Amino acid sequence: MHILNVRAASLCAVTVCHVLISTSASAQDVSFITARNFVAGGSPQAIAVGDFNADGVPDLAVANNAAAGTVTVLLGNGDGSFQAPRVFSAGSFPYSVAVGDFDGDGRLDLAVANSGSATVSVLLGNGNGTFQAQRTFAAGSSPVSVVVGDFDGDGRLDLVVANFNSNNVSVLLGNGNGTFQAARNFPAGASPVSVAVGDFNGDGRLDVAVANSGGTTVSVLLGNGNGTLQAQRIFGAGAAPFSVAVGDFNGDGWLDLAVANHNSNNVSVLLGNGNGTFQVARNFPVALTPASVAVGDFNADGFQDLVVVNYDSNVISVLVGDGGGSFQTARNFGVGNHPVFVAVGDFNIDGLIDVAVANVGSNNVSVLINDTRIAAVSFLPAQSAVAGSVPQAVAVGDFNGDGLPDLAVVNDISIGTVSVLLGNGDGTFQAPRVFLAGSFPYSVAVGDFNGDGLLDLAVANSGSNTVSVLLGNGNGTFQPRQAFEAGSGPISVAVGDFNGDGWLDLVAANYASNNVSVLLGNGDGTFQAPLNFFAGLSPVSLAVGDFNGDGRLDLATANSGSSTISVLLGNGDGSLQAPINATAGSVPFSVAVGDLNGDGRPDLAVANHDSGNVSVLLGNGDGSFQPAQNFGAGITPASVAIGDFNGDLVPDLVVVNYDSNNVSVLLGNGDGSFQSQFNFGVGSGPVYVATGDFNFDGLLDLAVANAHFNTVSVLINNTGR
Secondary structure, three states, rough: OOOHHHHHHHHHHOOOOOOOOOHHHHHHOOOOOOOOEEEEOOEEEEEEEEEEOOOOOOOOEEOOOOOOEEEEEOOOOOOEOOOOOEEEOOOOEEEEEEEEEOOOOOOOEEEEEEEOOOEEEEEEEEEOOOOOEEEEOOOOOOOOEEEEEEOOOOOOOEEOOOEEEOOOOEEEEOOOOEOOOEEEEOOOOOOOEEEEEEEOOOOOEEEEEEEEEEOOOOEEEEEOOOOOOOOOEEEOOOOOEEEEEEEEEOOOOEEEEEEEOOOEEEEEEEOOOOOOOOOOOOEEOOOEEEEEEEOOOOOOOOOOOEEEEEEEOEEEEEEOOOOOEOOOEEEEOOOOOOOOEEEOOOOOOOOOOEEEEEEEEOEEEEEOOOOOOOOOOOEOEEEEEEEOOOOOEEEEEEEOOOOOOOEEEEEEEOOOOOEEEEEEOOOOOOOOOEOOOOOOOEEEEEEEOOOOOOOOEEEOOOOOEEEEEOEOOOOEEEOOEEEEEEOOOEEEEEOOOOOOOOEEEEEEOOOOOOOEEEEOOOOOOOOOEEEEEEEEOEEEEEEEEEEEOOOOOOOEEEOOOOHHHEEEEEEEOOOOOOOOOEOOOOOEEEEEEEOOOOOOOOEEEEOOOOOOOOEEEOOOOOOOOOOOEEEOOOOOOOEEEEEOOOOOOEEHHHHHHHHOOOOEOOOOOOOOOOOOOOOEEOOOEEEEEEEEOOOOOOOEEEEEEEOOOOOEEEEEOOOOO
């Protein structure tokens, strides 16, 4: 069975005279190297991307649409090339493949929709690029698309399958051990052929969008959060919609849909209203018989773009987005014979999104490496927003549920407060709302501590040896603080699930007692008595990550009294092992976690208060770190954060410099090294920096707490403008 070939044959009889869409000069800022082809299996139908051997390099899994169906796995070499395929049995006529960790062992697994056997095959990964024998689970009639998500909120991955012949979708709830419950079926439109997942009405529950190839519609089935779906809502697309993808194309914080229309040679973009409904489709031409669509920022301008494979013209069409929901004229790049599916990933680890295409007519995969040039970095002059008295730290979150990022600022005075500044969505903020915290609060973190779907605040109070928890009401206000004991002089607080029970816990760095306190969460907004673990001398900053790859959260502390970083590996039960120390610069004051060299292992960035630089410690993946590399910043760096500020998909660093009243941005090279800093002025005595997209233009902006003038400086990213 080959659904796409059958439809394409009938189409060619009436559209043989169509020609390719011409390239527009306005889209010349996207560029790909000529496609390289790699052998797959017979009739490759779909591709999924994942790191199947845990080497930090993206690999490919290809579903081969034949009677004795298989999945081929092509391990990536990290330079855009791939090893010879490894072949694993699936069901009959596999048509779609998806990736997820279905048994919770930290290794990626595969799910394959088998159109010829009415089943989904699950192949559990061994973590070395090989897979166990398939397990099969019944779906509907002729399943042709499978996606992954947690539809009942139990923390276990589930499957959703589009069934071409039974005009419905099947939800298979996961048991967390690689097996799945019996399918629950929900009606869709005529001949559903593609399914995508997103939260389309902003209720925190996953919903489903389905492209119905038998007509001109997309079905949206809102999720109830228990594994069931509501009755479909129908929205118009083009003729024979064959693929649907999800993105935020106009930067309003609501998810939109892109649909490849097989018979009308265009892509429909349906902008979301945020309540599960969508605006009337806007159509953008591509080449002949589009079969698949994917989303990515291919020119690194911070706006989402589209890539479409076109079955009868043997090209991909790239449509550059303008950030307002519109797209430039398509630019086309050649691939193999009869391309049917497109996937995206950074296959040569250069920070740019590349493209992989399954070519059913030539039994291979085309890989197109992105060589778009990248801009430097630029910010508009800082704008000041009033906070409280002696602001010490700032955190970002949506505290009133309007989809706009807000700020929470702790004010370091004897009767300490938290100021909440609600965002207007244009980079400005409303007047602060003030809530009591503890004595001399020094740090604030954000999380949902009582499981109600609303963001709460945790504040480290250095003067009262407590952590205050302020539960959110969802409208930008907070309930009165609850205080929980920590150690002596808690100066930093962070959030994570340290005992694996699904509830968020707190960890505080205690400056005066040279230790960290772990407060395990009860899931109702309260916390247990602290478990204390020795760190280094005078710890002042905390960061959370899995530094040894065992799936358990670990801690890193910046120890201002010893010029070291301490790594405390987690045991998974809330306890921590003895610290492993690594040398940083002089008086390390802030630590942040990120993958700075693209090897899939977490690294550390440390702001060194007295040496005027940033130390980068690359992780070895076993809990140890390489010797620090130091990069210049400003005078007395006080805080460091990680983000992609110039849109090249490579992590950069931003450092606030207390005595030079500026921030330094160090652009990353992708290998763990950084370029010379760009400096931007802020307020007086800056002490902390946080990142967020405050004006919804797709670029990361900065919020800086200024201790001297009781303000927060907001720097709007202007890169490429």
